[in-house]
Amino acid sequence: MPQPAEGGPTLPQERRLVTEIPGPESSARLARKKSFVADGVGNVLPVFIEAAGGGVLVDVDGNSLIDLGSGIAVVSVGNAAPRVVRRVQEQVAAFTHTCFMVTPYDGYVDVCEQLAELTPGDHAKKSALFNSGAEAVENAVKIARVATGRDAVAVFDHAYHGRTNLTMAMTAKNMPYKNGFGPFAGEVYRAPMSYPFRDGLSGPDAAALAIDVLEKQVGADNLACLAIEPILGEGGFVVPADGFLPALRQWTADKGIVFIADEIQSGFCRTGDWFACDHEGVVPDLVTTAKGIAGGMPLAGVTGRADLMDAVHVGGLGGTYGGNPVACAGALGSIEEMREHNLVSRARAIGDLMRGRLEALQADHPVIGDIRGRGAMMAIELCEPGTTRPDAARAAAVNAACHKAGVVTLTCGTWGNVFRFLPPLSIGDDLLNEGFDVVAEAFAQTA
């Protein structure tokens, strides 16, 4: 692992268990949480965290856990990354908020300049900043509707775009994201997603199928935009077959439909490119970003063709906190970490290591039906051996065994049978290998 020029993780980079997981201190706090926090807000692993950095999370009982989740792909640069901390501290001491719509400041414009440079394509680009991924997706749709004068929104099977009313409509999975929360926003239409493990289709054939559904059931002339995750996030880390995204991109360009790449989970070095679209040279009209952008500070963006972004009337985009100066400082620190440590190439190396470990695991455990992903965004799908029948029970058992052994793992997928691995890019090889030793042990224990 490249050594940080400035600071670096100060916590011992080790897995250390001094109590059972969760320990007594965490359990006491969990009881308190139960009294004051709404039950709807769940926890994957109920240990209360006191410090984190590099590749570890340290809990209130003194356990040090290996982090293979990055707070869901957020702290890609590591928790409390030195440049994020320094810039946030400087900004928070200077001023905390003016509201960019009232009186502007440099940090917001600096982040938009970085987004113009880093997102796919070298055309003129502009951005607007928001607080959460869902808010960015909502605003991308608003922009597309104004720019095209059309209403309809195309989305895909297994998509996840957020939990607000419009983005719930765009998200595919009912439980837990939508159940009972309707009625949902209208004019959202779903097309089949390329899913090589399940549909066996080539990229162009899968795209033809999706395009046919949209043309027959919606009509290209009614579509304002098509929103797609270039690699599915919550939906199971499905990498569409080669040629799927380029074919959709071409079709949307031909029909005047705004192509929105939702790179909220896949963006900012995660896949071994700055953005997942870069892998096939796909240049979207609009890109939504959040999660990995700001090292843990809440920030999101919509970036895209200047002519589209400028279609909206003055005052039509904004929000009280969008592009908050402290969050922007976090983003500038985070982008600096990515450049300084060449985290694009670090994500590729982590991906190679993880793929090797997962292939070895698959040889011993035929329940692993598929290994997929790109860079440091890798997953395995668990199915009854030799079939595509989901084995969510095994995924839950393996996940619980990992947690007990001090490794933070996450599941995902429409059937809950996918294990996803999203380590911080600041994790060292030794710790990462130890994490996969624990995963392998969890598979053996639950066989």
Ligand SMILES: *Cc1c(COP(=O)(O)O)cnc(C)c1O
């Ligand atoms: C997490 C996520 C969102 C929603 O982001 P929030 O910040 O939770 O609102 C939207 N799209 C994708 C692809 C995501 O992974």
